[in-house]
Amino acid sequence: MIDRPIHVRIVSPITARNFRPPAVLEALGGLGLKVSGSQIEEGPASIESEFETAICAPDTIRRIVEAEREGVDAVVIDCMADPALRAAREMVRIPVIGPSQAAMHVAAMLGHRFSVVTVMRRLRAQFENAAALHGLASRMASVRSVDIPVLALEDDLDATQRLLVEQARLAVEKDGAEAVIFGCTGLLGCAGAVRAGLLAGGIDIPVIDPIPNAVHIAAALARSNLTHSALTYPPPPEKDVAGFEALRASLAAAAQ
Amino acid sequence: MIDRPIHVRIVSPITARNFRPPAVLEALGGLGLKVSGSQIEEGPASIESEFETAICAPDTIRRIVEAEREGVDAVVIDCMADPALRAAREMVRIPVIGPSQAAMHVAAMLGHRFSVVTVMRRLRAQFENAAALHGLASRMASVRSVDIPVLALEDDLDATQRLLVEQARLAVEKDGAEAVIFGCTGLLGCAGAVRAGLLAGGIDIPVIDPIPNAVHIAAALARSNLTHSALTYPPPPEKDVAGFEALRASLAAAAQ
Amino acid sequence: MIDRPIHVRIVSPITARNFRPPAVLEALGGLGLKVSGSQIEEGPASIESEFETAICAPDTIRRIVEAEREGVDAVVIDCMADPALRAAREMVRIPVIGPSQAAMHVAAMLGHRFSVVTVMRRLRAQFENAAALHGLASRMASVRSVDIPVLALEDDLDATQRLLVEQARLAVEKDGAEAVIFGCTGLLGCAGAVRAGLLAGGIDIPVIDPIPNAVHIAAALARSNLTHSALTYPPPPEKDVAGFEALRASLAAAAQ
Amino acid sequence: MIDRPIHVRIVSPITARNFRPPAVLEALGGLGLKVSGSQIEEGPASIESEFETAICAPDTIRRIVEAEREGVDAVVIDCMADPALRAAREMVRIPVIGPSQAAMHVAAMLGHRFSVVTVMRRLRAQFENAAALHGLASRMASVRSVDIPVLALEDDLDATQRLLVEQARLAVEKDGAEAVIFGCTGLLGCAGAVRAGLLAGGIDIPVIDPIPNAVHIAAALARSNLTHSALTYPPPPEKDVAGFEALRASLAAAAQ
Amino acid sequence: MIDRPIHVRIVSPITARNFRPPAVLEALGGLGLKVSGSQIEEGPASIESEFETAICAPDTIRRIVEAEREGVDAVVIDCMADPALRAAREMVRIPVIGPSQAAMHVAAMLGHRFSVVTVMRRLRAQFENAAALHGLASRMASVRSVDIPVLALEDDLDATQRLLVEQARLAVEKDGAEAVIFGCTGLLGCAGAVRAGLLAGGIDIPVIDPIPNAVHIAAALARSNLTHSALTYPPPPEKDVAGFEALRASLAAAAQ
Amino acid sequence: MIDRPIHVRIVSPITARNFRPPAVLEALGGLGLKVSGSQIEEGPASIESEFETAICAPDTIRRIVEAEREGVDAVVIDCMADPALRAAREMVRIPVIGPSQAAMHVAAMLGHRFSVVTVMRRLRAQFENAAALHGLASRMASVRSVDIPVLALEDDLDATQRLLVEQARLAVEKDGAEAVIFGCTGLLGCAGAVRAGLLAGGIDIPVIDPIPNAVHIAAALARSNLTHSALTYPPPPEKDVAGFEALRASLAAAAQ
Structure with missing residues (x-):
């Protein structure tokens, strides 16, 4: 029996402002469910192509790593291209859901x-x-x-x-x-x-x-104590990365 | 925002007694989630064949019709053969989940x-x-x-x-x-x-x-206000049925 | 070389009367082929839904068990939903064909x-x-x-x-x-x-x-000495069943 | 009701002699079923490759065209590569079955x-x-x-x-x-x-x-008055062919 | 590094004359690529059916065997039915491409x-x-x-x-x-x-x-030193073949 | 007939140095084929995960845009994850091949x-x-x-x-x-x-x-005058992008 609220973070992988007012996301919560949001800082204003899906990925991964470090129970990526879904799952052990x-x-x-x-x-x-x-x-x-x-x-x-x-x-x-x-x-x-x-x-x-569907599925997984397979999404081997300073700083903080 | 608990009914499609003590099912509940159980009265002691999957179906449908009439939010069928899943969905509009x-x-x-x-x-x-x-x-x-x-x-x-x-x-x-x-x-x-x-x-x-997975998925659907498609699972046409008195009585009660 | 006529039984899984006059079924026979019919007594008047497909199954199984006991060579189920096909195959070793x-x-x-x-x-x-x-x-x-x-x-x-x-x-x-x-x-x-x-x-x-197609395929299987796999359709384990008296009586008679 | 025996021809697409004694094929017949055989004259001794499958095809088609002209009800090709199956179906309207x-x-x-x-x-x-x-x-x-x-x-x-x-x-x-x-x-x-x-x-x-399975399926199709689709297997357009004299002679005879 | 031109042979599996003037095929060549053609002598004027696909095969195989014997690097079959593709690959080790x-x-x-x-x-x-x-x-x-x-x-x-x-x-x-x-x-x-x-x-x-696409793919395979798998396309076992004198002569010549 | 050499660029999406000496790539060329290489500057040392596949993408796209601007005929991405393949195809009209x-x-x-x-x-x-x-x-x-x-x-x-x-x-x-x-x-x-x-x-x-296979396939496409579909890979709509200065500079240069 789970008697604390589940906290689901919605990560918005676009840089357009005012598209996702926090109140809209929080209103998805309810009895036993808290919903919060975060947004990337480097990437496209919106996502309508494979190109934009590709370039939003690094900062989306960063936001998901930060969400786990902050103690949220599950993450939903706020785009129907499910950008960075597979890559992000390699970096965290909380459930990451693509809508x-x-x-x-x-x-x-x-x-x-x-x-x-x-x-x-x-x-x-x-x-x-x-x-x-x-x-x-x-x-x-x-x-x-x-x-x-x-x-x-x-x-x-x-x-x-x-x-x-x-x-x-x-x-x-x-x-x-x-x-x-x-x-x-x-x-x-x-x-x-x-x-x-x-x-x-x-x-x-x-x-x-x-988004509501993904939030409730994410919470269901957290309540069932389920997350993605570490065999399908093992953490990457340690190795040098050039560039991506903000992402590397988040990863270093998470590794401590 | 949903601020009342979701009630999920687990319908056990077997006639063996003492297999599912109510306390075990209730313990699947938690903050924002109530779980209850019911069991069939006509059918096999347990299910390990297509034959048993077939003969448990009529009374399983009856229990699911009754669950909707009692006001539960969603039903989970307690068998991995998903017996009566498609038939039961034709008879109710609350989500029916096969584990x-x-x-x-x-x-x-x-x-x-x-x-x-x-x-x-x-x-x-x-x-x-x-x-x-x-x-x-x-x-x-x-x-x-x-x-x-x-x-x-x-x-x-x-x-x-x-x-x-x-x-x-x-x-x-x-x-x-x-x-x-x-x-x-x-x-x-x-x-x-x-x-x-x-x-x-x-x-x-x-x-x-x-079962825990199905219960949390069922609750997620109820929270998202989703149920099965009435185009895939339309109610059957009215027509004569011979036998199955208990089932017909439940259907008649539900139709009022 | 098979020098006796093959006997195919058509089991009608609906309770509407006068839908299948015996003469119509017998006329499907011919040189080397005898065709007969039987009909269920508990179940829907006709079949147009998953619900009706489910509730016709128990009595359809009974009629198929009886057909084998009577010595027919193969059975055809008289409905395009192929109701009870898999369950019935577990109960008999003569070929059962879904049209x-x-x-x-x-x-x-x-x-x-x-x-x-x-x-x-x-x-x-x-x-x-x-x-x-x-x-x-x-x-x-x-x-x-x-x-x-x-x-x-x-x-x-x-x-x-x-x-x-x-x-x-x-x-x-x-x-x-x-x-x-x-x-x-x-x-x-x-x-x-x-x-x-x-x-x-x-x-x-x-x-x-x-129906004619299924009858001739059923006869072809009987002539080739083929029936469904006992590995796919093994008989169910012995166990208690509540209700379904007529079916249980037929099964008991067949088991002697 | 079909009250005459069905005649199925087995066409052997290999040139090895004594492999298929006529008595063996005839013994596949029985009440309501006559079975006969024919064999190609140009092609491989036996078939164990795509090459042999290809070169047996022209004379196999000839034998199938002849079988239809002789009034048989259906043809079975005597090789598990189903050689010439699709081509032969374009040339005749009786059922041609690949085993x-x-x-x-x-x-x-x-x-x-x-x-x-x-x-x-x-x-x-x-x-x-x-x-x-x-x-x-x-x-x-x-x-x-x-x-x-x-x-x-x-x-x-x-x-x-x-x-x-x-x-x-x-x-x-x-x-x-x-x-x-x-x-x-x-x-x-x-x-x-x-x-x-x-x-x-x-x-x-x-x-x-x-082979017995294909023979009985072929007979079942003939009894059901079914044959392959003329939309899938339309006759080829008339046109010049160089070589293949025996085949062309059979086609010319059939066209009369 | 490959510093000689690749020679691709286009084998036309039809007997209609004047359909493929040599100059048209040669013009597909260019820097590092030579293209030549040959045509069958027994078979259909053109190919628009499974029947014609079948009867063009023996002489097409002959032309492909000859092409390998003449030292060409790869073969393209000049018909979108890819006639004789699998059979021909069993007979040669140079790449054979179906367009x-x-x-x-x-x-x-x-x-x-x-x-x-x-x-x-x-x-x-x-x-x-x-x-x-x-x-x-x-x-x-x-x-x-x-x-x-x-x-x-x-x-x-x-x-x-x-x-x-x-x-x-x-x-x-x-x-x-x-x-x-x-x-x-x-x-x-x-x-x-x-x-x-x-x-x-x-x-x-x-x-x-x-055709241009197949010619350039064939040349690419030759440049990469790749050909079809001998496990998928093993040479047929030695055995008697009746008829097909020209083909057998080509095979005998190739075997020397 | 194409009488000039085809130029294929191999883009290495990793930042480890000395992994791909230019001479190795150039040696893949030959009669009618020139091969050159380039390498990314931001991204992982090597690629063995979905994470590394994601973060190498932005700079790989930049190198491919530059390759088209330099006039090469086709690009091969030097990694079996085919990173950035679909995104890069949206940005250029020369063929981009994933090995x-x-x-x-x-x-x-x-x-x-x-x-x-x-x-x-x-x-x-x-x-x-x-x-x-x-x-x-x-x-x-x-x-x-x-x-x-x-x-x-x-x-x-x-x-x-x-x-x-x-x-x-x-x-x-x-x-x-x-x-x-x-x-x-x-x-x-x-x-x-x-x-x-x-x-x-x-x-x-x-x-x-x-890599040799992809280079020769890329050259074959260029020789056939074929490239990827603009319907599958349309250029992205114009919109604001935050970060990725080097990539944006390359795109701006290409747009002139």
Whole structure:
């Protein structure tokens, strides 16, 4: 029996400010669950490409190492590219959860096939590759997009949500989806409206908001005393690294 | 923010008495989580075959319908065959979790490949079929067994745990497993000892105890306001059923 | 050389009366082949859901155990959900054939990809899961439906057949099917008309009527002296069962 | 109801004489089933390579075209490489069955996984490729060999059968097979002895003798009025062919 | 360091004359690369079916054996059915490349999914089977066709190219292709025009012309001192062959 | 016809000096082929983990952008983790080749299944994930390791080569490999000795040295005028990046 609250840290791997007000993250907590946030300082304003996924990784690892050192119970990376997920798991022993991986596994548990509805068409290969890596390619129905850049999602939130409903509906009717995942954590908070929009059209399926889902899965793992395998994610051998001073300082502090 | 405790019901689909003392199940609860149990009255003493998986289903469905009617938030079926999982989901709208399905998805999140260590060799096809259905065949390394019947697992618990450690070690060294799932819910409570046994041999991997894992995943879904897809699991059409009086009475009560 | 007729029993796992007149089943026989029927007494009027598939199982197993005791050579279960197939195989050593499994394997032998044309949209996941279990997911093109309930299929047989032709044609033209399987054994006898309808549109593909196909495959196995593997389907261990008196009586009679 | 005997022709795609005495093939018939044989005149003495599989094809097609012209109901090709199967199906409308394809589908119906026990190690890739083409790769446990050339199988039949039992046993114990297929039609007639040998070791699994199995499957298709899809196997366009006089003469005769 | 030119032989497995003027093949050479051609004498005028693929094989093998004897470094078979590829590899130790296999692997390297745009609809199953054999089924988006016979492709080259652009565009927009392969070597030389046509519509993807691609891959293998595995493609055992005098003479000459 | 030499740049993503003497790389050139090298300045000394794969990426991208700006025809990344492959392809239009991806596709062309023989056991998941991403999981037999760190491979080259032969032999005999890939580019130059060692034991299979193979494949693509798909690898949208000054300077220079 676990009688203390679980503390989940959400690490935002982008440098755009004001995108994740702390109050929004803290509101994800509740009875038995504390949620806090941190953000990287070196990397892209937002993530919509493999290039940006690559360059956000070093500082994301740093923030995750710091989270473990601060005593949090689990970490969620705040991007559907799951950047630095595998690398960060080599550096800490608390659970590190990628919202894309967690959402795909939960969707596969709840419905026959799932679709991802994301921001840009260009992310399709990235999501299909992720499904293949997770072993879930046979359960993915499609990847669809509303063609709005991440940082513009909230410019007209009603329009964004209407487009999400429309693409989710097409995923069901054309592609055979029976569950839907938002393909961008920037859509945090839209699940209720999108599910209502689908229900209004007679479609009753799970609409997975990846960050709340990942937070609760991360807490579930912590409560079950589970973390990633050290055989899959062993710590790297000690060796010289050139550059990355802030990251190396965090690693040195953690090693003490 | 969810500020009331989540109530998870564990439905035991076997008729053997004294196998699941209520105190054991209640002890799985904690801050923000209440756990209770119920058990079927018609069906097999224990489940080690497809035949027993089939005949436990009607009364298991009854207990799950009753659980929803009583207001619990989610249900876990207490058997690694996940009996009646798909049928029960058609009858209720609260999340119904099969411990095998939940364990496989969590194992796939935490390590590269997982093995199931179960009671009897004869269950191998059943677990491999389950992995294929969940889309996770590529992530399953092997199914191994200790060859002890379910109802004899606790006769010599030390011996059972030594055999579990041995088969888990072989799963890692011969089959490439990087995480392990117990293939019988009768092994509840053995994960700590088995993980310690593996660590003593230098193997640091997740050992998934399916019932606690399923309970925390079920609670996570309830906290995220998610349940199974009504498109995958629509309620059956109304029609005549002969026999199954107790089940029909429960369904009639639920329909009011 | 086998010089006696093979006797195949068709077990109908539904309780609706007058759905399978004995003469229809007997007419499937011929030179070297005798066909007879039996029907369950406890269970659903018809099968269109996972729930109904579950509750028809116990009495279906009973009828199959009785068939073996009566000396028939092989059994075909009269429903495309293949209910109780795996459980029944554990209880008898004569071949037990599911018409869905047999039809998918035959379709895969005869054409590049096959589609299932069934009664209700809701059965799609069930057929896709079956194809995955049989290892044939890569050979299934699609599952399509005419949206007529089982017990209404014969209300307007011409309309039913026109809809079957239309969905089969779309399976070929839109989904890439090169063979078609009826997804409900209630469509028995429609293959000739549907194949003629497709040929009229220039489409020359196999149209598999699942019951005749399963009967002839079952007889082929009996003639080859083959039955299911006792390693995959071992008899269950002896143990207490509560309820299911009629089934237990049949099992006890068979065990003598 | 089919009240005339079905006539199945076995076409032997090798030029070695005395390998298939007509009486052996005719003995495969029985009540409602007539079996006859024919043999090619140009090609290899036996088939143990891709090269031999390729050069036996033209005359095998000729013999199959002739069989249809003679009015037989179905053809079985007498080699586990299924040589010319796809090409021959383009030239005739009676069912043409490859014994390898038929055996793999039947094995997949009867047990969880199957192994092929064949003559030479070099055939492994060929059988694994065949399983991939049939969509059954996930159901194949292994390919094992006794390392005896085809034409020497009967030199010491007892030794051959002992080696078959040994390899089948290893397939079960090491590779997870739950059914076994002979990987050479030259082993015709050995199934009874091999199954007995396995049973003596406590292993009760199907042992599939490919030629009898293919003959009965071919007859089942003929009785069900089914043949291969003309969409998958359309007749080739008319065009000039240089060489292959005997084949061209048969085609010209068939076209009249 | 390789300081002599590599010599690649293109073997045309069809008997139509004037289809491959030597100058066209020689023009594929360049600095460090010599290209020459040969053609079969027995077989079909062109290849559009499994039947034609089968009967072109014996003489194609002969031409490949001769090429090795003449000292060329690598062979490319000039047909997208890759006829005789596996058989020929058993007979020689220089690399033998099928243009379909090489194009699919290169397409999979360059883009997320690829489509094949070919001449006739009937070739779809053949290409899907090839992708399955190569292990690349998950990377193939679709097979589309322009419905022009091989020997008529150049009758109106502009029309052919317009149809290729149209089908390639549909492959991208409807099927999710991100690279395109020509599904007939008779389209040699059209890649530039088709790529320009796609670019004019804003689609910037690789358009793979299979013969130049295969020639450069063959040369790359020769430069890397790599050839096919003798374990996958061992030479056939010595044995009697009836017929095929020209082929046997070439083999005898090569064996000296 | 291409009558100028192709220039391939090998980018070394590690900071250890003296690991890749320029003369070794230049010696990979030859008639029609020039090879040059460059190396990163920020990142790990060597790469044996997901962490090191992540932190070498930014400077590797910089070196690849510079290579295109200098006019080279194609780039090969000098590490079997294929670090930054997908990100770099978004930033340039010349072909960028990962030696792991190229080796797996070539191995799949040349033999039935391939194994990777690498330095450390911990890389197994990484290679299996790569095979899954490339669509080649079904063609990979195993990943084996000699358990020598990258920077110690040349300490006792004879011992390293003996261990490579031993693991390659086990891959063939135990795992079913029919081709072998070195799983570390630090093994450059060992293929001849390892192939000779295998031949001495009667095993005649391709032994793929990833860097020469990738260089010749890169040159082949350049000669065929092919590069990666802009639909799979579109340039990232313009946006703010914090940090990474050297990389941003290179990108700015390239954009002019």
